[in-house]
Amino acid sequence: MTSNERLKNFPALPVEEIGSFHVGGRMIRLEGLPARDRVSTPGGPVHHVDPNGEIVVGQLYVQYVRLLAPKAAAPLLLWHGGGMTGASWENTPDGRTGWQMFFLRAGFDTYVSDAVERGRASFAPFPQVYPEAPYFRTAREAWEDTFRFGPPGSWHPDPALRRTYPGLQFPVDAFEAFLSQGVPRWSCNDGLTQTAYDALVRRLDCDVVILTHSQGGHFGLTAALHAPERVRAVISLEPSGAPDPASSDVAIVKGTPHLFVWGDNWRHNSFWANSRPAAERWRDALAEAGCDVTWIDLPERGMRGNSHALMADRNSDEIAGLVLDWMAARGLAGS
Amino acid sequence: MTSNERLKNFPALPVEEIGSFHVGGRMIRLEGLPARDRVSTPGGPVHHVDPNGEIVVGQLYVQYVRLLAPKAAAPLLLWHGGGMTGASWENTPDGRTGWQMFFLRAGFDTYVSDAVERGRASFAPFPQVYPEAPYFRTAREAWEDTFRFGPPGSWHPDPALRRTYPGLQFPVDAFEAFLSQGVPRWSCNDGLTQTAYDALVRRLDCDVVILTHSQGGHFGLTAALHAPERVRAVISLEPSGAPDPASSDVAIVKGTPHLFVWGDNWRHNSFWANSRPAAERWRDALAEAGCDVTWIDLPERGMRGNSHALMADRNSDEIAGLVLDWMAARGLAGS
Numbered sequence: 184m185t186s187n188e189r190l191k192n193f194p195a196l197p198v199e200e201i202g203s204f205h206v207g208g209r210m211i212r213l214e215g216l217p218a219r220d221r222v223s224t225p226g227g228p229v230h231h232v233d234p235n236g237e238i239v240v241g242q243l244y245v246q247y248v249r250l251l252a253p254k255a256a257a258p259l260l261l262w263h264g265g266g267m268t269g270a271s272w273e274n275t276p277d278g279r280t281g282w283q284m285f286f287l288r289a290g291f292d293t294y295v296s297d298a299v300e301r302g303r304a305s306f307a308p309f310p311q312v313y314p315e316a317p318y319f320r321t322a323r324e325a326w327e328d329t330f331r332f333g334p335p336g337s338w339h340p341d342p343a344l345r346r347t348y349p350g351l352q353f354p355v356d357a358f359e360a361f362l363s364q365g366v367p368r369w370s371c372n373d374g375l376t377q378t379a380y381d382a383l384v385r386r387l388d389c390d391v392v393i394l395t396h397s398q399g400g401h402f403g404l405t406a407a408l409h410a411p412e413r414v415r416a417v418i419s420l421e422p423s424g425a426p427d428p429a430s431s432d433v434a435i436v437k438g439t440p441h442l443f444v445w446g447d448n449w450r451h452n453s454f455w456a457n458s459r460p461a462a463e464r465w466r467d468a469l470a471e472a473g474c475d476v477t478w479i480d481l482p483e484r485g486m487r488g489n490s491h492a493l494m495a496d497r498n499s500d501e502i503a504g505l506v507l508d509w510m511a512a513r514g515l516a517g518s
Numbered sequence: 519m520t521s522n523e524r525l526k527n528f529p530a531l532p533v534e535e536i537g538s539f540h541v542g543g544r545m546i547r548l549e550g551l552p553a554r555d556r557v558s559t560p561g562g563p564v565h566h567v568d569p570n571g572e573i574v575v576g577q578l579y580v581q582y583v584r585l586l587a588p589k590a591a592a593p594l595l596l597w598h599g600g601g602m603t604g605a606s607w608e609n610t611p612d613g614r615t616g617w618q619m620f621f622l623r624a625g626f627d628t629y630v631s632d633a634v635e636r637g638r639a640s641f642a643p644f645p646q647v648y649p650e651a652p653y654f655r656t657a658r659e660a661w662e663d664t665f666r667f668g669p670p671g672s673w674h675p676d677p678a679l680r681r682t683y684p685g686l687q688f689p690v691d692a693f694e695a696f697l698s699q700g701v702p703r704w705s706c707n708d709g710l711t712q713t714a715y716d717a718l719v720r721r722l723d724c725d726v727v728i729l730t731h732s733q734g735g736h737f738g739l740t741a742a743l744h745a746p747e748r749v750r751a752v753i754s755l756e757p758s759g760a761p762d763p764a765s766s767d768v769a770i771v772k773g774t775p776h777l778f779v780w781g782d783n784w785r786h787n788s789f790w791a792n793s794r795p796a797a798e799r800w801r802d803a804l805a806e807a808g809c810d811v812t813w814i815d816l817p818e819r820g821m822r823g824n825s826h827a828l829m830a831d832r833n834s835d836e837i838a839g840l841v842l843d844w845m846a847a848r849g850l851a852g853s
Binding site: 194195196197198199200201202203204205208210212213219221222223226227228230232233234235236237238239242244246248251265268269270273274278280281283284287297302303305306307308316317318319320321322323324328340359360362363364365366367370398401423424425426427454457458461 | 529530531532533534535536537538539540543545547548554556557558561562563565567568569570571572573574577579581583586600603604605608609613615616618619622632637638640641642643651652653654655656657658659663675694695697698699700701702705733736758759760761762789792793796
């Protein structure tokens with residue numbers, strides 16, 4: 184029986200507690216800004232606002248679902264990609280259950296984050312704190328560049344005129360719903376984000392398995408380097424970057440199993456063709472150090488047409504099943 | 519036995535599904551912006567970004583927890599206040615379980631939103647879409663003005679030098695954690711937000727109970743006016759605004775029970791002393807129309823020292839219990 188078959192028709196999820204908290208963050212002081220007058224609610228009074236003073240910046244948000252009796256050896260930390268939030272894991276844009284629910288049903292406690300600057304983690308003012316304005320990913324960039332739904336030139340505002348790669352697994356009828364999951368991003372906050380993720384791993388005070396998507400990949404691979412005694416495995420879905428073997432000591436994580444999963448149609452996409460080599464170099468360094476490292480190119484297993492949004496594609500549960508089986512083979516999924 | 523006693527030592531929460539979706543939103547086109555060069559991840563390639571093109575704006579985020587066998591007659595929609603997100607309901611800043619968990623244990627399905635412009639709902643660029651820059655609430659504004667932890671002049675960056683109202687119920691040792699829950703706000707998006715909340719009520723296709731905090735109050739009271747056949751009750755914690763009886767037909771909601779709950783120490787706070795009359799006028803109009811309306815000033819019930827952050831105060835579960843008992847008396851809490 185496959186993982187997917189085992190999880191079907193699960194009767195109910197016995198949950199102990201759902202909650203959230205913020206990690207990291209520090210108080211800074213804003214000064215020299217002009218006062219403003221704000222009406223906070225329709226019909227409300229005018230409120231004179233002095234924007235100068237202390238604010239908190241750099242925090243990361245974590246929402247947890249703890250099961251009454253988790254089967255898995257360690258909770259699963261789900262870290263989203265660039266311009267996204269933890270919502271990536273909660274539902275697919277076409278309304279199926281997401282990977283959070285999949286792994287809860289498989290017996291994992293889940294900790295879903297919004298990284299610094301995104302979603303419920305909040306962001307800081309610019310140019311006072313962040314040096315620049317945020318980036319808003321356009322539909323074209325999402326379609327052609329980041330998520331590889333179609334080749335260059337295939338995006339069109341009219342849904343009827345959009346083209347996709349043959350056999351694309353992403354449910355393009357839900358493209359607007361998928362875009363709705365996105366949030367603006369900055370390019371200047373990697374250090375803040377890594378610091379906050381490292382603080383999360385320390386704060387949990389237990390072993391963890393880290394599962395990342397895209398930009399989250401570099402943070403997850405690095406978090407393992409920073410806490411190898413805590414991180415039982417690192418799973419990277421299409422990481423857009425990775426530590427550099429020339430400047431990071433790969434031997435630190437040689438005892439930590441690593442899984443990489445890649446979709447289809449990246450060869451002729453310049454962003455992804457340029458981004459993959461960093462992950463390949465880290466994979467090779469891991470393997471040379473004797474690490475248990477698995478690299479899955481889904482097309483080589485006969486699974487074609489997957490986009491960069493593996494957890495949103497129509498076969499998302501099938502891919503989650505591959506990840507679960509990989510963990511089960513390493514004793515991380517419980518009995 | 520009180521509601522609080524009934525909920526103690528609840529063994530496990532039988533959950534059917536946890537997930538999320540976005541509501542509302544529409545595609546707009548950005549034009550005339552200069553191109554930028556971005557490095558998306560440390561060590562990654564330089565990515566030439568054309569910021570012009572279609573983006574989605576105006577969406578609202580909703581996360582749901584559906585029980586296997588909800589006892590309550592209708593799900594509870596939890597709508598946060600200004601400069602906040604749904605995280606308000608998930609945990610108290612000092613680490614106790616939040617109102618989401620309280621009402622799940624009481625047998626309600628919960629739908630926790632992030633309103634337009636906040637948290638996982640994302641925001642739109644300014645000045646291209648929103649006319650102005652966001653407001654970042656300072657620690658002083660939070661302490662003295664919005665949340666009424668202490669009187670004017672009582673905030674100080676040094677925790678040892680901060681003063682509070684006598685007997686304050688808010689756990690001030692967790693003030694930085696509370697600030698971490700906040701997000702920037704705009705003052706120009708009330709129309710967008712109301713539209714998205716109304717769309718949420720329509721989309722759920724079932725009766726609902728709406729529970730709001732602060733700025734959410736005006737949206738909740740108005741949502742009932744827009745869908746009286748759907749909204750079984752409206753509960754407003756310290757609403758910062760309310761519909762105007764001179765321009766809204768209160769008779770539309772005369773069959774909808776309304777509960778208002780207020781904390782302490784608002785008389786000498788100019789923002790709240792100026793904000794309460796709008797809610798008082800709406801309450802009086804509801805009562806005159808024959809509506810079942812309850813107005814609780816907690817100090818008049820012997821509960822003193824509550825701040826504006828009622829769901830974060832030390833007696834948050836006791837206040838939730840009052841709300842639950844009010845619903846139970848109206849047949850909304852199940853058996």
